[in-house]
Amino acid sequence: MSIDPLVLLAVAGGGGLGGMARLAVGNLVAHYLGAGFPWGTLVVNLSGALLMGLAAGGLGLPGPEAGLAWSLLAIGLLGGYTTVSSFSLQTLTLWQQRRKAAALGYVALTLGTGFAALLVGAWLAGGLT
Amino acid sequence: MIAWRAYGAVGLGSALGSTLRYLVSLALAGPAFPWATLAVNGLGSWLIVGFAAYAARRTHGRVARWQPFLVGGFCGGFTTFSLFGLETLALMHQGRLLAALGYVAVSLVVWLGAAWGGYYAGHRLAVARG
Numbered sequence: 042m043s044i045d046p047l048v049l050l051a052v053a054g055g056g057g058l059g060g061m062a063r064l065a066v067g068n069l070v071a072h073y074l075g076a077g078f079p080w081g082t083l084v085v086n087l088s089g090a091l092l093m094g095l096a097a098g099g100l101g102l103p104g105p106e107a108g109l110a111w112s113l114l115a116i117g118l119l120g121g122y123t124t125v126s127s128f129s130l131q132t133l134t135l136w137q138q139r140r141k142a143a144a145l146g147y148v149a150l151t152l153g154t155g156f157a158a159l160l161v162g163a164w165l166a167g168g169l170t
Numbered sequence: 171m172i173a174w175r176a177y178g179a180v181g182l183g184s185a186l187g188s189t190l191r192y193l194v195s196l197a198l199a200g201p202a203f204p205w206a207t208l209a210v211n212g213l214g215s216w217l218i219v220g221f222a223a224y225a226a227r228r229t230h231g232r233v234a235r236w237q238p239f240l241v242g243g244f245c246g247g248f249t250t251f252s253l254f255g256l257e258t259l260a261l262m263h264q265g266r267l268l269a270a271l272g273y274v275a276v277s278l279v280v281w282l283g284a285a286w287g288g289y290y291a292g293h294r295l296a297v298a299r300g
Contacts, residue, residue, distance in 0.1 A: 044196065052192045053185040056247045060184020061177050064242055086251040093252035094259075102260055112192075115253070121188040125249035126241075129215035129285035130222055151251075152274065159255045169263050 048112045055117020063122050078143060079131040082124065083151060089123035090155045094162020101170050176238045183243015187214075191248050203269060204257040207250065212280040214249035216288035221245075223292030228299075 066088070067081035074080040096115050103111050128151060135144035163169050191210045198206035218241055225233045254277060261270035 044193075049189060049192070053189045056188020056191075057181040057185030059188070060243055060247045061181040063184075063246055064177060064180045089252040090255050093256050097256055097259070102256075102263070115256075116192055116195075117188055119252045120191065120250040121184045121247040123251035123253075124214075124246040125211040125251050125254065125281055126214040126218035126245035128251065129281045130218045132282060133219055133285045133289060148278070152278075155251060155255050156258070159252075159259055163259070169259065 048107070048109060051109055051113035052117040052120075055113045055119075056121030059118045059121030059123075062118075063124065079127070079135075079147060082127045082131060083147070083154075086123050086128065086151060087154055087158045089119050090158040091162040093119045093123075094159040094164070095166045096162075097159075098163040098166025098168060176242075179238040180243040180246070183239040183245075184247030187244040187247030187249075191250065202266075204254075204261075204273060207254050207257055208273075208277055208280060211249045211254060211277065212284040214245045215281045216284040216291070217248075218245040219285040219288035220292035220295075221288075223289045224296045225292075227293070227296035 063085050066085050070081040070084045093115060096111075096119065100108075100111055100115070103115070107116065128147075132144050132147055135141075135147060191206075194210055195206040198209065221237075221240055225237065258270050258273055261267075261273060
């Protein structure tokens, strides 16, 4: 396994920017929709999935050797922007608050609309190749 | 915390988490199933809930100061939803429908199972440390 320092830098830079964008979007959404339901993470993951679909359609699905553009945009920026850890924490918290319908709805909504957003993004960019 | 400090901490943690996720994907590269993403998403879920459960019982002290770096930063950048979705789509694109469905099902179980385990680990650690 060989590590290209330029690729590593692209992943780190993209990941840092993606994380800050996640914080900004999460705060903005919570400001307008409230913090009673994890809308912020949902919006982040949906918009990230849509953009990932666009990236995959535009750049093509990556082979074993990912290029610099893919490392920066997909692995770094969008990979760092979207999150599973917050999703897991929020689902568990809703469940522990006995808001079981909200917890199940959150899981279904994230997966259902997430895959739909990916497909729409890929379709807009001309489909997967 | 002043806003720019929170952004700095989250950005730094996310850069570190993303880099580590990429290194894990290199280390586990090769097999036709996305084990690397499954592993980072499980580990990240365990860590974020463990920290939250620990911090909830230790409101005094320095624990809360690490929250932006560790939770929004590191765990957020380490785990990824968009790559998980894309890998599922790629499996379907290859005509491996069963592997795609299995990946989604196993991921959900691992994410939420790890979160549940992390809760008890963090809770126990906080109790043990008084």
